[in-house]
Amino acid sequence: MEHFPISSLICEEDQSPLYATDNDDDDVTDHKETKHEDEYIEILVSRESILDTIHSSITSAWLKWARSDSVQWIMKTRVSFSFSYQTAYLALTYYDRFLTHRSIESDKYWAFRLLSIACLSLAAKMEECFVPMLSEYQTEDFGFESKTIQRMELLILSTLDWRMNLVTPFAYLSHFTAKLETDIKAEEIVSKSTGFILGIINDINLVEHRPSTIAAAAVLAAYNQRLNKQPVEPKLSIFSSCATLEPEHVLSCYTMMIEGSRYCSGVGDKYFSTASNKRRRLKST
Incomplete structure (x- = not known):
């Protein structure tokens, strides 16, 4: 085995200190970090500007009640799976955007629950490191097969033109x-x-x-x-x-x-x- 001298990894240094303490260098670094962060925020703003704000179609009392119930279910399930607030918020964004393009009849309460499950599942896939199986998204009032949830996920994806990486x-x-x-x-x-x-x-x-x-x-x-x-x-x-x-x-x-x-x-x-x-x-x- 060929011996590789450790000394060859060491380059010759000048007489300047290893860690610079010049305040000017600190100012330059701070300025660069601020500039990069401002540029990042500008990117976020441009991304959110792609999706214009839309006047909500959720105006009737029963639809507001259904949404409120969905919000509570998503937040409760977030705790059960230890999801982040980001994931829950993203799921609700999918939910609201979906309902601006499609309507659900008032007597189909199960459809709102299915929509909630699919939105949260999609958001978890975007944000979480560990994603539950679809069969784990069970509710007290309804039981949906994984294939049913998958079909709803696909409907949401197509309705939102696959724009899922949204700014929060x-x-x-x-x-x-x-x-x-x-x-x-x-x-x-x-x-x-x-x-x-x-x-x-x-x-x-x-x-x-x-x-x-x-x-x-x-x-x-x-x-x-x-x-x-x-x-x-x-x-x-x-x-x-x-x-x-x-x-x-x-x-x-x-x-x-x-x-x-x-x-x-x-x-x-x-x-x-x-x-x-x-x-x-x-x-x-």
Whole structure:
């Protein structure tokens, strides 16, 4: 066996230190990182711009109830499988976009459940490292064969033109938070922002609002819950990468988030359990 001298791997160094500590180099590095992140955000904005916001066709009371029930099922199943919030949000985006192109009759409640299962399954395949078998997506009220779920998945894929790698608000949270000048820890703002996003998905149709709009509103809500139109507009200017942000739309989402947090015991998963309890009480009266 040929002996390979270790010394040959060592190159001759000049007299400069191994780890540069020059502040100018640090500034250059920070500038490059900021530039790259801004470019990444611009890519996200361009990707979300491909899919225009659509006025929701979910207007009737029964359809709103069916969607609300689907939201709760998806969030509950997310916990069972330890899916990320990103996966649940993506599933609901598929759900809302599908219903802007196709309709389901009011007496076919099973079809909404099947749609929920297929949307969550597709989202898990896009986001999760470990994906459950289709046979594991069982519900208390319906049992679907794997072939049936697969056919619904294919229908969703064709209806959405196979555009499944969609942008969600969570992709913007860290970037928007970093732009804020505040003493609040970034992790705390991101965590609260996530809660505000989850707190309104039961009340808004995701196709009517850009992900960047929802993200900006959530970060502002986590930062300050007493803003109005005048303070909101200057704050939006610091999110310079998102030129598409419209103050009126951001303020509308922001207002819904603040109002929702006041009437619920909490945001995020706690909100859904609270809403579910309210519905049960209404049914029993």
